[in-house]
Amino acid sequence: MTWLPEVVSCLRHRCFTPRSTAAQPAKMPSPRVTRAANTSNPNVSGRFEFMSLLTNKTSVSDQTLTRHRTSDSPVHRKDSNSSSSQQQLPEEDCMKLNPSFLGIALKSLLAVDLWLSKKMGVCAREGSSWGSARPMMKLVEISGHGIPWIAGTIYCLYRSDSSAGREVILNLLFALLLDIILVGIVKGIVKRRRPTQNRMDMFATFSVDKYSFPSGHATRAAMVSRFMLNHLVLAVPVRILVMLWAIVVSLSRVMLGRHNVTDVLFGFFMGHMQYSLVEYFWLSPNTLPALFKY
Numbered sequence: 269m270t271w272l273p274e275v276v277s278c279l280r281h282r283c284f285t286p287r288s289t290a291a292q293p294a295k296m297p298s299p300r301v302t303r304a305a306n307t308s309n310p311n312v313s314g315r316f317e318f319m320s321l322l323t324n325k326t327s328v329s330d331q332t333l334t335r336h337r338t339s340d341s342p343v344h345r346k347d348s349n350s351s352s353s354q355q356q357l358p359e360e361d362c363m364k365l366n367p368s369f370l371g372i373a374l375k376s377l378l379a380v381d382l383w384l385s386k387k388m389g390v391c392a393r394e395g396s397s398w399g400s401a402r403p404m405m406k407l408v409e410i411s412g413h414g415i416p417w418i419a420g421t422i423y424c425l426y427r428s429d430s431s432a433g434r435e436v437i438l439n440l441l442f443a444l445l446l447d448i449i450l451v452g453i454v455k456g457i458v459k460r461r462r463p464t465q466n467r468m469d470m471f472a473t474f475s476v477d478k479y480s481f482p483s484g485h486a487t488r489a490a491m492v493s494r495f496m497l498n499h500l501v502l503a504v505p506v507r508i509l510v511m512l513w514a515i516v517v518s519l520s521r522v523m524l525g526r527h528n529v530t531d532v533l534f535g536f537f538m539g540h541m542q543y544s545l546v547e548y549f550w551l552s553p554n555t556l557p558a559l560f561k562y
């Protein structure tokens with residue numbers, strides 16, 4: 269591991285030591301001085317090793333080449349050690365570690381996500397392993413679509429004859445519209461493409477719906493189910509059905525090949541958060557009297 273600080277030192281300067289430099293006689297520092305310099309900052313060697321593992325701008329072959337060149341010459345090794353140990357690492361170097369580590373973690377997560385989503389997309393095509401269940405999955409898709417939910421809520425609002433009922437339904441409408449806006453904004457910012465296995469044959473979409481993160485069906489299913497469980501008086505079997513519906517709608521997004529698993533997981537989480545937002549800004553005759561005067 270003694271070569272690691274040298275490798276990192278070279279990587280930090282993004283250059284190799286020219287042969288002419290290595291050939292020149294170098295002033296040998298005293299071993300005691302070198303050791304003292306190395307131990308003056310106990311974090312230096314640990315940090316260098318970590319940096320060298322995470323540096324992805326330089327290929328492995330480059331690192332190997334650097335290692336051979338530097339270890340060829342003990343003169344150079346001592347020189348390199350003393351110069352690297354004398355360097356004060358700027359604060360920004362510490363900041364670079366986290367994005368690299370986070371980058372590796374994110375890339376690994378995305379690789380697992382893509383692999384799992386492809387495996388789970390069993391209804392993505394008619395010819396897929398569960399292709400015969402595709403029409404049923406598309407019915408599930410429609411049950412979580414924005415248009416039937418918004419149209420149904422407006423109809424219920426129109427038919428409602430109690431002020432308490434109107435208050436709940438009006439807030440559900442507010443929640444559904446908020447959901448469409450927030451999901452559209454996040455999709456527009458993240459711009460993650462839908463999985464390659466998806467066929468863009470969805471009913472009534474906006475332009476942002478060519479993007480997949482997060483799943484609008486999952487946000488709606490999570491938000492609406494939480495809303496219903498909290499504001500409607502439902503028998504236990506119906507409550508279970510509502511929960512199952514939210515899970516099946518979310519699962520169907522991956523099975524239809526419309527989304528990756530992370531789109532749906534995040535969508536489900538976002539739907540829960542949206543419900544909390546609706547609760548926070550709950551519209552009532554006290555807060556918005558104009559809306560209730562009809």
Ligand SMILES: CC(C)=CCC/C(C)=C/CC/C(C)=C/COP(=O)(O)O
Binds near residue numbers: 413473474480483484
């Ligand atoms: C009143 C109004 C603005 C209705 C628009 C409803 C509408 C077209 C919503 C889009 C629903 C949709 C296709 C979402 C995409 O869901 P993903 O799960 O595929 O993200």
